[in-house]
Every structure is written in C-alpha cells, then in structure tokens.
Amino acid sequence: MKKIIVGIFALLLLTGCSGDSSSQTLFVADKNDRFGLININGDKQTKFIYDKYESVGEYGYIVVKDKKYGYLSYNGEEIIELGKYNKLVSISNMIVAYDKNDNVTILSSEGKKLYDDKKTEILLSGLPIIHNNKDYTVLYDTGEILVSSKNKILSANVKNDNYMAVCFEESIEIYNQKIPGKIIKVDAGGNYQLMSYSDGIGYLFYDRIYQDALACDDKGEVIFKAKIDLDDFYFDKSNNITGVKNQTTYLFDKKGTATSINSYYNSLNSYVMKNKNMIYGPHKFVNNGKEVEVNDIQLDPMASYINNKFFPVYVRNKGYMYYDFNGEMVFKTIFTSAEIFDRNKLAVVSKKENEYYLMNQSGKKVSKKYNRIIHIGEKYYAGFISSSKYEVIDTSGKKIIDDNFMDDGYVFTYNGIVYGIFNKSGTSYVYDMNELEVIFSVEGNLEFADDGYFVTENRDGYYSLTGEKIYTR
Structure with a gap:
C-alpha cells in the first residue's frame, strides 16, 4: 500500500x-x-x-x-x-474506504462501489479478498475478479504489478498478467506472501505467521520448504536464494539449508566466512568445494555480494590488497585505500592519501589521479580535482565534458536517453550524455522525478525533459 x-x-x-x-x-x-x-x-x-x-x-x-x-x-x-468517508487508501488500483466505525467499502478507480463489509467479509491482504457465504473472490486492478472459489483463500498479493499469488490452505495459484489465462499451481498451502520471482528460475514465498520459507521453480514444483525467521526473502542479482534477518544474510541450497554469510560472497560456491572472534583470522575462504584458512587479513564486517571473483582485504601492517575466493593474492600491489569492483568492472584505489584513480580487473590504471573519485551512475564518474570541484570522466578515464562542476551530480537513463545533472556556481545543467550537450539549465539544485520530469530541490519549479517550464510557484 x-x-x-x-x-x-x-x-x-x-x-x-x-x-x-x-x-x-x-x-x-x-x-x-x-x-x-x-x-x-x-x-x-x-x-x-x-x-x-x-x-x-x-x-x-x-x-x-x-x-x-x-x-x-x-x-x-x-x-x-x-x-x-472517514478515510481513503489505495490498494491495487482500487480504493478502500473506511467509515467512522471502520467499516470497509471497496471502490473501483472510477469511484464505483464494488463491495462493503456490511454484506460481505472483506480481508485486506495485498489484494482484497471477498468472503460471501461459502464463496471467496479475489479482486485485482480496478476491481476485476481474479479468482472465485469455494475453497478458503488465506491471502493474496501482487508483485511488481504483474505476478499475483492466491494462497489456499493446501495450494497456491500464481497468475502472470503478461500471459492471461496461464495459472501456475504450487502443491503447498498457507498464509504465504509472494516475495520474489526470477524469470525462468522460479518464485519465493514467505509465511510470516509460521515463519515458513517456500521456494518453487517456474513451473510451480516445490524446491524446498524451510522454517526460518526472516525479514526478507529474494533472488539476488545472480539468482541466489537469499534471506535476511536484521543484519544477517543467508544463502539457501536446493534442500533449504541456510548458510549464514558474514563477508564477501558471490554464491554458495564462492564466499568468505569471517572469524567472529579474531579480527585478523584465520578466516575461511570457500571456492567450488575447496576450503582454505587465511590469516593476517581483515575483512569487510558486513555480508557483501560481489559480481566478480576478487575483492579488497586489509593485510596486517601493510595495507589493502586484492584476494580471490581461493584465498590467494590477485595483485602484489598494496593500496592505502581500495574498493570493490563496480558494475563497470572498475575499482577506485589509492596508493597515497588524496591520490585516487580507477583500476581495471587486470590491475591496470585507467585514469589520472584525483583527490577522490565517485561513481555517479551508468559509465560515468566524478573525478575531484579539489575538495569540491570535479570533472566528469568515463570508464576509460577520459574527461568527457569540457567543464568542471561542484556539489552533487548524477547520471541516469530514461526512455533510452542518458541524462546527467551537474551543478556549477548555483546553477544546475541537464546534459544529454549521448550527445554531450546541455539540454537546459536552471538556478538551484535540480532533481529528476521518476515519471519523467525535473523538479527543483525545494519544489519551486517543474520542467519537462526538454527544459520547458511546466510550473513555478
């Protein structure tokens, strides 16, 4: 909601x-x-x-x-x-109306009354469930009927506006709005919530009442059920089945066995287990079934997913170096500061204070030295030439705009066009990063609204993607 x-x-x-x-x-x-x-x-x-x-x-x-x-x-x-009505809230493109006695009425997006609980029992889960005598009905998207059944429905919810799950006492039905009429049936029931899905991989459910985690493949075949207390349950970027409780991260195997992860990991085949009692180890490195112990290094104190095979560690009395999941050094270079490799397969490193540069996965320097470097989105970075002034560089380390900027800047893609917002002397400049040209500029800090418009930080002005003024107050 x-x-x-x-x-x-x-x-x-x-x-x-x-x-x-x-x-x-x-x-x-x-x-x-x-x-x-x-x-x-x-x-x-x-x-x-x-x-x-x-x-x-x-x-x-x-x-x-x-x-x-x-x-x-x-x-x-x-x-x-x-x-x-005393109160109105939205639910799946419908409206839930409460009177002064908290009686519920379900309205369509046009304001038409669909059901009220003076005549029927209404259960508000992720989707409204209507219980009338022996009949159960699940509504979705402005009041359309998704399911009608005489079997008791315990819960129903929608994920990312496309995938809907209706949970019965002994089964689950999954619906995909992209494929009308297709129903995936899961031979497991309960008060589940659809937590995550991955195309071609499967679905993850969680029952918070009984603390049951359920994983099934994309055909609805159950992979495992596990009883575990979780706050979240999802497929990560590598489709690892991942659970989180407070600050503890778990990876699940196909039997439902959960492994607690407390440092770098890529999958259950490649991860590091930090020694909880000794800062400098020995720490356990696991890679493709092989385990080794490594001493005299300090690891990231939090579980961190990485999409490559090596990562920075602090070597006692030396500095930062890069190790792989075999517990071996990747480069002999010692750094005073080192970050994990990002989506562009680059890392920000330094050998001296205030001398940072971009390094590729071969250990090669790809940019000049800067006071600091920040990834600002897509394939672009802010290379600071002073404490507050930066130039925009790309993944090759090349300065791509013939100007310097101050304050925060960021780059994003919308409808296939890459935009950049940069500030200089109190004025925000919006760039088309494909053409490297200024689209427009306005005084003050500018932000992008996800619906396709720009708005000033204090909400005084609204502008179209081409810089036309929509409204100023």
Whole structure:
C-alpha cells in the first residue's frame, strides 16, 4: 500500500492516458504549501486547497483537505466528495474506504462501489479478498475478479504489478498478467506472501505467521520448504536464494539449508566466512568445494555480494590488497585505500592519501589521479580535482565534458536517453550524455522525478525533459 505523500517533499507524480500527453496531470504546491492539480501545460485543474495526495495508478488521486478525504479523477473532477468517508487508501488500483466505525467499502478507480463489509467479509491482504457465504473472490486492478472459489483463500498479493499469488490452505495459484489465462499451481498451502520471482528460475514465498520459507521453480514444483525467521526473502542479482534477518544474510541450497554469510560472497560456491572472534583470522575462504584458512587479513564486517571473483582485504601492517575466493593474492600491489569492483568492472584505489584513480580487473590504471573519485551512475564518474570541484570522466578515464562542476551530480537513463545533472556556481545543467550537450539549465539544485520530469530541490519549479517550464510557484 502506498504512503500518502506529505508536504513539499512530495515527489512529482504523473498520471494520464498513454499516448495523449495533453491529458497528463501532476500535483504541485503553491507558496502556502497547499497542493493543486495542473496539466502538462501548467494550467490549473483544481484550486490549491489540498494538504496531501496519493495517486491511484493512472486513474486518479486520493486527496486530503483539513483531515477530510476525497477522490479526484486524473483531470481534477471530484468523484468522491471530501468527507463522504472517514478515510481513503489505495490498494491495487482500487480504493478502500473506511467509515467512522471502520467499516470497509471497496471502490473501483472510477469511484464505483464494488463491495462493503456490511454484506460481505472483506480481508485486506495485498489484494482484497471477498468472503460471501461459502464463496471467496479475489479482486485485482480496478476491481476485476481474479479468482472465485469455494475453497478458503488465506491471502493474496501482487508483485511488481504483474505476478499475483492466491494462497489456499493446501495450494497456491500464481497468475502472470503478461500471459492471461496461464495459472501456475504450487502443491503447498498457507498464509504465504509472494516475495520474489526470477524469470525462468522460479518464485519465493514467505509465511510470516509460521515463519515458513517456500521456494518453487517456474513451473510451480516445490524446491524446498524451510522454517526460518526472516525479514526478507529474494533472488539476488545472480539468482541466489537469499534471506535476511536484521543484519544477517543467508544463502539457501536446493534442500533449504541456510548458510549464514558474514563477508564477501558471490554464491554458495564462492564466499568468505569471517572469524567472529579474531579480527585478523584465520578466516575461511570457500571456492567450488575447496576450503582454505587465511590469516593476517581483515575483512569487510558486513555480508557483501560481489559480481566478480576478487575483492579488497586489509593485510596486517601493510595495507589493502586484492584476494580471490581461493584465498590467494590477485595483485602484489598494496593500496592505502581500495574498493570493490563496480558494475563497470572498475575499482577506485589509492596508493597515497588524496591520490585516487580507477583500476581495471587486470590491475591496470585507467585514469589520472584525483583527490577522490565517485561513481555517479551508468559509465560515468566524478573525478575531484579539489575538495569540491570535479570533472566528469568515463570508464576509460577520459574527461568527457569540457567543464568542471561542484556539489552533487548524477547520471541516469530514461526512455533510452542518458541524462546527467551537474551543478556549477548555483546553477544546475541537464546534459544529454549521448550527445554531450546541455539540454537546459536552471538556478538551484535540480532533481529528476521518476515519471519523467525535473523538479527543483525545494519544489519551486517543474520542467519537462526538454527544459520547458511546466510550473513555478
């Protein structure tokens, strides 16, 4: 369930009909920190009277004014008047309405009443479950019926808007919105929640009541069930079945046996077990079934996934060096500072204080020396030539923009275009990183909203991807 966005720290939210940009709308705040709805051209669709708002998919907005809840269409039409219900919240593109006695009514995204608990029992899990006499119904996406059954349904939830799981006492049914009509059945039941999935690999479930972890393949065949207390249960970047409880990380094998991981790991075939009692070891290195002990090194105090085969350790009375999972040194070079290799297969290292450079996995220096280096996204880095001034470099160490910048900068991809936001002398510059050209600039710090717009840090101004002013307060 989404949290209602509060105050001027609200992210820019965009809704509307796909393919018709003229119908797109967004909420913005005025000088009194009251919200109002405007369209893409900056034209007002409502008065600036609201204290909070929450988007309901691409259909409308729940709004709050003076603690009274209402509901607007995406273009500002009042569908549910303020104060008609005591409280409104969204659930899977539907609306849950509470009266003063906490009785529940389920409404569609158009505000149409679907069910209320004066006539039926309503269970609010990740998806609404309607219990009427001996019949159970699961709703999804604006009130459509996903499942109707006479068998008792314990829970139902959706993951990433595509994968839905309906849990019965003795089985689970998995639905994929990308493949209508396809049902994957799992021969295991309980009050499970779908926690994670990986295309072509499988699904992970967790029952928080009985602390049961369940893994199945993409056809629904159970891989294992394990009783373990977890906060999270997921496939990591290498499809390791991973569990987390507080600050403890577990990797599971196909039998459901959990191995506690406390340092670097790539998989159950390659990991390091840090000695909990002795800082400098001996530590256990495991690689493809072989185990060795290594002394006189200090390891990362937290479990850290790495996507390569070697990592930095601190060698007693020497400095940082890179070791592999066999417990052997990869390079003979000793560093005063060394980081793990990133997504670009580069690491930031230094041999002297304030002399950092990029190094590749062959141990070769690929950039000049800087006061410090920070990865700012995609294939770009900020190389600081002073304590506050930096130049933008790429994975080859080449300076790619003929200018220097200050403050925070970052690079991201949106709709196939790579953008960069950099600040200089109080002005933010938005770059097309493919063309290495300035798209536009504005005073103050600029941020990117995930829905495809730029907004100033204090929410005073909103701008399109091409720099056109949408709204300023």
